[in-house]
Amino acid sequence: MIDYAIASFPSGAGPRAGDAVSLKGVTKRYDRDVAALGPVDFNVRKGDFVSLLGPSGCGKSTALRIIAGLSEPTSGRVQLAGGGRSIGFVFQEPTLMPWATVRDNVALPLKLSRPRGADIGARVEVALARVGLAEFAAAYPRQLSGGMKMRVSLARALVTDPDVLLMDEPFAALDEITRFHLNNDLLALWRGLRKTVIFVTHSVFESVYLSRRVVVMTPRPGRICAEYAIDTAEPRSEDFRTSAEYAAYCREVSAALSRAVAGRAPR
Numbered sequence: 001m002i003d004y005a006i007a008s009f010p011s012g013a014g015p016r017a018g019d020a021v022s023l024k025g026v027t028k029r030y031d032r033d034v035a036a037l038g039p040v041d042f043n044v045r046k047g048d049f050v051s052l053l054g055p056s057g058c059g060k061s062t063a064l065r066i067i068a069g070l071s072e073p074t075s076g077r078v079q080l081a082g083g084g085r086s087i088g089f090v091f092q093e094p095t096l097m098p099w100a101t102v103r104d105n106v107a108l109p110l111k112l113s114r115p116r117g118a119d120i121g122a123r124v125e126v127a128l129a130r131v132g133l134a135e136f137a138a139a140y141p142r143q144l145s146g147g148m149k150m151r152v153s154l155a156r157a158l159v160t161d162p163d164v165l166l167m168d169e170p171f172a173a174l175d176e177i178t179r180f181h182l183n184n185d186l187l188a189l190w191r192g193l194r195k196t197v198i199f200v201t202h203s204v205f206e207s208v209y210l211s212r213r214v215v216v217m218t219p220r221p222g223r224i225c226a227e228y229a230i231d232t233a234e235p236r237s238e239d240f241r242t243s244a245e246y247a248a249y250c251r252e253v254s255a256a257l258s259r260a261v262a263g264r265a266p267r
């Protein structure tokens with residue numbers, strides 16, 4: 001039986017006032033044998049930065065795709081402030097069109113949605129400036145490094161000015177220095193734009209560095225087994241990354257992840 005609903009709630013109303021995203025009893029089964037997710041109950045406050053942390057294959061991407069409306073839950077309820085029209089998605093791979101310039105890649109969501117009165121060129125320029133690529137508007141993806149391609153992907157997600165940014169292990173394939181740079185730039189963007197960010201990762205270190213809330217998931221079918229508030233002085237910087245406080249948070253979250261993995265029979 002399918003028990004599935006996506007509803008909208010006006011800001012200030014809904015299950016909890018101030019929530020951007022709310023999942024209630026959400027499960028996903030890909031076929032008879034593959035229970036991928038849940039049941040999951042999960043709320044994200046507007047403007048928060050939350051990481052979903054879990055072992056490979058636990059259903060993190062599935063959860064994100066369900067929130068984005070790219071996949072339907074098998075059961076449960078997904079509620080998004082404003083009906084979920086305002087979502088930006090950054091995938092694991094930059095997924096750029098190789099034949100199109102950086103400018104045209106970033107313009108794509110606007111060309112598809114054609115918002116009334118939008119000056120597409122101006123919006124693209126702003127999005128590229130936000131990710132530090134103003135100078136590369138005319139370049140082609142093959143001319144860019146991996147980190148720059150991911151910046152283009154981020155600009156493409158920001159160009160429609162979404163309320164919620166969903167990010168699926170966007171920096172996993174990058175070298176450490178590039179990843180650290182992008183971590184800091186993402187935090188600066190989040191602080192400046194006050195978007196709600198849901199960030200999927202299997203890196204304890206990345207989740208603690210970036211988020212205000214880390215949600216730990218069990219192996220498949222992924223359920224939420226622990227949550228941590230990363231309550232540190234803002235804005236964060238490289239000083240936080242090398243602090244005893246950061247190390248202590250990482251230890252605690254890492255232990256929770258190990259418990260989550262060990263709590264299951266070996267597969």
Ligand SMILES: Nc1ncnc2c1ncn2[C@@H]1O[C@H](COP(=O)(O)OP(=O)(O)OP(=O)(O)O)[C@@H](O)[C@H]1O
Nearest residue numbers: 030034036055056057058059060061062063202220
């Ligand atoms: N379209 C699909 N059809 C069948 N099974 C799927 C499908 N997509 C995902 N799965 C399975 O569902 C489970 C959860 O997958 P998902 O990609 O959501 O996990 P994940 O936590 O994001 O993994 P990773 O960290 O490796 O990206 C996995 O066992 C996967 O093989």
